[in-house]
Amino acid sequence: MSDKLTTRQHAVKSADRTCDAYSALIDQVGRLTNVVEAIGNGIARPTGQSLARWQVLAEVEEEAAPVGTIACRLGHTRQSxxxxxxxxxxxxxxxxxPNPAHQRAKLLEVTPTGRAALHRMQAAYAQLALRTTEGLDPERLELARETLGELQRRLESELP
Structure with a gap:
């Protein structure tokens, strides 16, 4: 999240504790996103990949899919x-x-080489997850995930 956005969010302080907590959470999510992206790229780098490439490979690990479907699942544009x-x-x-359901929208599938790279990234991620969650209560992590999911649904309902 840019410093400009963080500054703007802090300028929106209100007398309502829920609004203030919401603003602080959104700020924290932005900072967490930056760290997650940097860590993901760091995990992917030894395999010659990036976080974006890792995400796309992971989306077709189990089943081939058209690019448009992958983009929708990841929340990215089809072009990217x-x-x-x-x-x-x-x-x-x-x-x-070839995609039997659509002549022009070919299916993307992972190759054995891609699967090997993906598995190396996933193993490194699993080690990171074990290190960073040590001592944390799984129920609190689940509650945080549920809360973020609910906020996402509410924010998506505000989209034009």
């Missing part, structure tokens, strides 16, 4: 996922195959 998918195909980590 198409660019990443094309790079994965060029590096032979994924390939396109």
């Amino acid at each position: 996922v198409q660019r990443v998918a094309d790079l994965l195909v060029a590096d032979e980590l994924a390939r396109y195959r």
Whole structure:
């Protein structure tokens, strides 16, 4: 989250504790997002990947999917996922195959080389998760996830 947005959020202080807590949470989520992105890129780097490439590979690990579907699941634009998918195909980590349901929207699937890279990233992530969650109450983590999910649904209902 940019410093400008953080400053603007702090300027929205109100007399309502819930609004203040909400603003502080949104600020924290923005800072957490930046750290998660940096960590994800750090985990992906030794395999020659990026967080974006890792995310796309993970989306087709179990089942091939069209780029538009992958983009929708990830909450990214189709064009940005198409660019990443094309790079994965060029590096032979994924390939396109015909889609029986749609002539133009080919299916992206992971190759054995891509699966090996994905599994190395997933193993490194699992170790990180074990280290960073040590001593945390799983029920509190689940409550945090549920709360963030509810806020996401409410915010999505505000989209035009």
